[in-house]
Amino acid sequence: MKKILLDVDEVICFSGFLEAVNDFLGTNYEIDDFTEYYIDVAAVPENRMEEFAEFVNNRNLYKDANILPDAIETIEKLNKVYDIYICSSCVNSLDVIGSGRIFKDKYDFLVTKLPFLDPQKFIFTNTKNLFKADIQIDDRLSNLGGEIETKILFPSYHNREITDDELKKNGVIRAGNNWKKGWHEVEKILIKNKK
Ligand SMILES: [Mg+2]
Structure with missing residues (x-):
């Protein structure tokens, strides 16, 4: 074989990464709104990245x-x-x-x-x-x-x-x-x- x-x-x-970005920012982004691979880098302001990393670390991104x-x-x-x-x-x-x-x-x-x-x-x-x-x-x-x-x-x-x-x-x-x-x-x- x-x-x-x-x-x-x-x-x-x-994964639920896009949902995490949307929940964190209060936005309604869809996946095709992005052209870059790292949607967090594209969407989350640099000064909130650390806060976002902590936010996302508490979620199971594969559950849904x-x-x-x-x-x-x-x-x-x-x-x-x-x-x-x-x-x-x-x-x-x-x-x-x-x-x-x-x-x-x-x-x-x-x-x-x-x-x-x-x-x-x-x-x-x-x-x-x-x-x-x-x-x-x-x-x-x-x-x-x-x-x-x-x-x-x-x-x-x-x-x-x-x-x-x-x-x-x-x-x-x-x-x-x-x-x-x-x-x-x-x-x-x-x-x-x-x-
Ligand atoms: Mg891949």
Whole structure:
């Protein structure tokens, strides 16, 4: 079976991070209002960042995570024909000491919502380029730099401006341009085109 490295945030789900930003600021931002990856840096004033870090540290961001359309169903289908490894970062660089709970909250989310995946194959790291696999699915181009045959950029609010030329240069294909249909595109690439 071919091996897939599969990202979690912005690929399987949006964590409750945006809701935390909105609750903290009293705003109604939607994810597509942003073009930068770090929505807290974009939205929260610099002099309130420390206060926000403390605010967010007390929340389980995966308790009410928003699962992307068709994610679970498609991953379940992929799991029958591919060997899936979750590969996801859990360290918030703005709160390294408090990041331990992210490992637990993300793990609990995965074993609950995707019980068909093997937890022995969960890799929690930001050093994603260290791993070899046949396929990798991630929403950040910088994570798609390893020795991977098929690199798939999952569409997201922060990667809309990456040009086709840039992707081509990096040997990356894009699963469409709309995160709401991203899993539909992944299915087309990995199941319908499978030989
Ligand atoms: Mg991600």
